Amino acid sequence: MVIHVQLAKHLHKSLNLKPKPLTFFFSSSSSSQQQQQQQQITVTSAVSILTNQRSKSRWNTLHSLYPNGFNPIDFSQITLHLNNKPHLALRFYQWTKSKSLCHHNLSSYSTIIHILARGRLYSHAYNTIRTALNSDTPLKLFETLVNSYRDCGSAPFVFDLLIEACLHSRKIEPSVEIIRMLLSRRISPKVLTLNCLISRVCRKFGVDVGYEIYREFFRLDEEKYDFSKRGYGCKGFRVVTPNVHTFNTLMLCCYQNGLMEKVEEIWSEMCEMNCNPNGYSYSLLMSAFCEGGRMGDCEKMWKEMRKKEIEPDVVSYNTIIGGFCKIGDVGKAEEFFREMGLVGIDATVSTYENLVKGYCNVEDVDSAVLVYKDMLRKDFRPDALTLDMVVRLLCDRGRVEEAMEFFRSGVADFDLVPKEKSYEALIKGLCFEGRMEEALKLQAEMVGKRFEPNSDIYEAFINGYIRQGNEEMAEALRKEMVQTHAELTN
Template sequence: MMNQIQLPKLLLHQHLKPNHKPLTLFFFFFSSSSSSSEQQQNTVTKAVSILTNQRSKSRWNTLHSLFPTTINPIDFSQITLHLNNKPHLALRFFQWTKSKSLCHHNLASYSTIIHILARGRLYSHAYSTIRTALNQNDDEHCRFEPSSTPLKLFEILVNSYRECGSAPFVFDLLIEACLQSRKIEASVEISRMLLSRGISPKVMTLNSLISRVCRKFGVDLGYEIYREFFRLDEEKCEILKRGSGFRVVNPNVHTFNTLMLCCYQNGLVDRVEEIWSEMCEMNCNPNAYSYSLLMSAFCERDRLEDCEKLWEEMRKKEIEPDVVSYNTMIGGFCKISDVGRAEEFFREMGLVGIDATVSTYEHLVKGYCNIEDVDSAVLVYKDMIRKDFRPDVLTLDMVVRLLCDKGRVEEAIEFFRSGVGKFDLVPKEKSYVALIKGLCVEGRMDEGLKLQAEMVGKGFEPNSEIYEAFIDGYIRQGNHEKAEALRKEMLQTPSAATTEQ
């Protein structure tokens, strides 16, 4: 469906052999020389006893007397392993070592507590600990570049997984943490290494990954990642058939919605329809948001008849349109100036109990401005303000210019001042031009000059339209001398001369 592309070097697929050599671990194996002595074993045993048997008030003071200055990361991991069925206690122990600066945690000790928290289903704490670990650069123990931290942490988590009795979603948390830290290449590589081991991240995780890849590297690469990670290529399917029990995760509706949204946001509206077709071919049922995305693509091409067919299809499938669906239809009809049809969807929206959003009102205001129905545009605009919605500057600009065109300059100024003062909007140059021209037509030259000074203060240079408005205004007042002076000034002003040409 889409042409094959050359992937960036960092994201090129690298097959890992099953016997891929693991990294050296530096933590809790009891054969380690740093913790094999009887004395240190006794210390670990005492620490576990203090944590599990003493009351919380005396526990931490007693523990501090056992470790007055520092706790070796290896000892921390051994102690924490004994707390594998007490995740909350393990978390408090970890937090205590951090607050007292007693342990210089490395990736191995972080891995231990991450696994224990995951085992105990303490999702948010496991996630935040992963985020902390990703910021570590443990030169003493691991000696690696900061950019390779996610891959090192992944390898240690893999090799300590069984010993800690962890949960599979720990790797999903790692991928999500990498994505949030903008380590997208690492997220891709970790996902590939999981797949090479016969483990698939959750579909929700893969969807997040595809979305981030699309945003950073483009839709083409996001689509390639989608094909690769959901094992959709024929060659990979054959490999799976020969494999042993690999569980294939299928894309869901959110996967396709992610791809369609990325295509739409990048102006690739034809590809939205292609992704939709692929979704249907894979027997994945679209939801209301899926329909909204395809309808938005059709609206971009003014294909409103196709939009209405999709709307009827939703009804037949008993998929209830949401606010996005209604806004899409309203915006589409307003764009082609069929505001009457847009109003029908607006009324239906209210009848079914869906509250209008600022986008709903802005679509209608712009629609009425397109057909120059100034009264309806003003009415909808005021209704939007009463509902405490903040208009965008383009909506304000359209209303101001339409009012000026209809000779309602004073009303336009009120709207203008309200938008600037109440909503802190930065007006467009066209708004200033329309207002100044309107004031000059009414002979309010002094007010026009003040507004023109304000316009210059906002960084807009006078253009030929501004000069001509003042020249015409002074001529109507009989002040030909001032009009001639302005005409000469206009010819000497680069911005005005350029505009005139």
């Protein structure tokens, strides 16, 4: 060990390295002069080994020279000397972690996080933040990052990475507090970070809270800005401007919560701020119109979008096709479907499901079946609701055998869980055709899916047995139906 100390002193003297001060790690009264000198020797020798020795030998030399590793203060000072060699600093950090040669705390984590951020090693900085969050609270880590920010010559987006890591861990409230503290220090996160937070707040706390956060974090209630010239606010503070994705986030949250009028309000606010909507913005507004059956307004938006030379995408086409199908104007929906193909946009499963449901709503069974089969040919997986509508419509038209084929195919090929109404329609159809054994098997399958037979199913079986002349079975089912009803009402 004496030899190691002498070697370290020699390296310190010959290289004449001066450790950089780290005011955030210790005060002048925290250690004696002798301890500081020993610390300087440790830092200097470690830096020399890391920067001057070959990669294969440096780690063995370090380990032999410092078998007990480094304390967090030493690690931070060593890492600071590597601030222009972020990849080497990263390898040093990973080496101490893999060999358990440093019990890292928030201070040492903060140093390496800043160095990695300064070196634009985003993913490694982000992963290190997530590791640090396992050892303490987000607010404590934030405080340490703030205190070490200047000494490490870091970059502001390090706080965006912290907020992103917090959101990934579903720590929404600390994220809000961190942004508030950043804004109080005249630092604003990137608009992408704010958009992500607004979305999470809307989902967890509701649209109203998300909207309040949006106005607070974009500082919309503090001053009246000319948004066409928006830039620096008072005293040189850079004011981040909401972008189209901000408004799309808010409109989507409103739409998902059934607040269609609020979608229009957000759209108007976007226009007032001279923020140009994109294709997705138009799709969201048109979706809101479609929910209210306002297809005239929807078509106006479609024409405006085309006038602005914003090309509709598959979402836009699916939106307007679904809207016309919902009000029963399947002919108009087919026009947009054909146009979709002409401009080279491939239909999706949603396109076909909208058309199938549209034809079912107008009881055009042949067209519904045709589109449904076309959907299957294109290897799209239908949902249970679409299958249910086709099955019921076929049964209503007396095409029970065809309905059974679709039903069995949906269960076997797509692992769909049929709706209760599908079972009911098929059982009624089978009983009407006198296929009582098949109806009984299907009824047993229905019960296995935890769907209890209702009075309509009992009536179907009773009428089926009567048509076969089996009055005894019909009477037994009548008594069973009465008894079941009494048990359910009690």
